[in-house]
Amino acid sequence: MTTLAHFQILASLLFVIGLFGAVTRRNAIVVLLSIEIMFNAANLSLVAFWRYSPHPEQLSGVMFAIFGITIAAAEAAVGLALVIVIYRYYKSIEVDGMRSLKG
Amino acid sequence: MDTAFIILSLITVAGAVWAVTLRNLIHAVLSLVLFFFGIAGFFFYLNADFVGWVQILVYVGAVAILAIFAVMLTHNLTAEDEPGFFSLRWLTGMAIAATVGAVLWFAIRSNAAMSQTAPAGVASNVADIGRKMMTDWVVPFEVVSLLLTAAMIGAIVIAMEQISHRK
Structure with missing residues (x-):
């Protein structure tokens, strides 16, 4: 039988994979995609909590997941627009190259 | 499982x-x-x-x-x-990810409510979701629609080519 712990451990594993990608990769697009992986892991966790909750008719987890997906979509649109502008300015999207503000 | x-x-x-x-x-x-x-x-x-x-x-x-x-x-x-495998960058990322993963693992393992099985008959239909969204969740709904509009306009403004004034 699949318990709530299985879902939460899987969501933690996916979150950790996304965190690893966001910290290690140099390409700005892959960093944004890793952040999307973390968003999805959080949504999976919220929906699993809703499925196993004592009051599923409140639909709280589902609502949180829908709003999370909306905000993630807005973040992806603005983030990828920023990547395009950064490419136009630096001719590169390596995150290590953006150090103009470094003192 | x-x-x-x-x-x-x-x-x-x-x-x-x-x-x-x-x-x-x-x-x-x-x-x-x-x-x-x-x-x-x-x-x-x-x-x-x-x-x-x-x-x-x-x-x-x-x-x-x-x-x-x-x-x-x-x-x-x-x-x-x-960076390749086992470079300093990868090892640092592995260490950060392993630390966060261990904290989450112990938090999940130490919670007794995590071992419950799924209750039967839990479903979400679209009518209920729409009703909830227009009653209890109407303020977040309006805020998130404002956020989407702002993000859409913002993405266009950010990515727009600078208009050159040659004439």
């Missing part, structure tokens, strides 16, 4: 690992599509059908296409000069 959970777990974990490790960016985005489909499968498995369809529409339909467009517009199909 049943078979569907194991298969969906393998799909999502493989998609996520490929998306963060593959050098070719198009391959990474396609692995991410696999991951998004796996997560949508989990939403169907958890009886959250509407969230599953929204996941497919928004992520597979919009975010993946947007990512592929960004890859192509930046002429950056393969990420050269990525």
Whole structure:
């Protein structure tokens, strides 16, 4: 039988994979995609909590997941627009190259 | 654990690992599509059908296409000069990820409520979701629609070419 712990451990594993990608990769697009992986892991966790909750008719987890997906979509649109502008300015999207503000 | 959970777990974990490790960016985005489909499968498995369809529409339909467009517009199909395995950068990332993962693991393991099995008859239909969204959740709904409008205008303004005044 699949318990709530299985879902939460899987969501933690996916979150950790996304965190690893966001910290290690140099390409700005892959960093944004890793952040999307973390968003999805959080949504999976919220929906699993809703499925196993004592009051599923409140639909709280589902609502949180829908709003999370909306905000993630807005973040992806603005983030990828920023990547395009950064490419136009630096001719590169390596995150290590953006150090103009470094003192 | 049943078979569907194991298969969906393998799909999502493989998609996520490929998306963060593959050098070719198009391959990474396609692995991410696999991951998004796996997560949508989990939403169907958890009886959250509407969230599953929204996941497919928004992520597979919009975010993946947007990512592929960004890859192509930046002429950056393969990420050269990525750090290799067992470089200092990878070891640091592994250490950070392992620390966060261990904290989450102990938090999950120390909670007694985590061992419960799924109650029967839990479902979410679209009518109930719409009713909730227009009553209890109406303020977040309005705020998030304002946020989407601002993000849409903002993305256009940010990515717009600077208009040159030659005349």
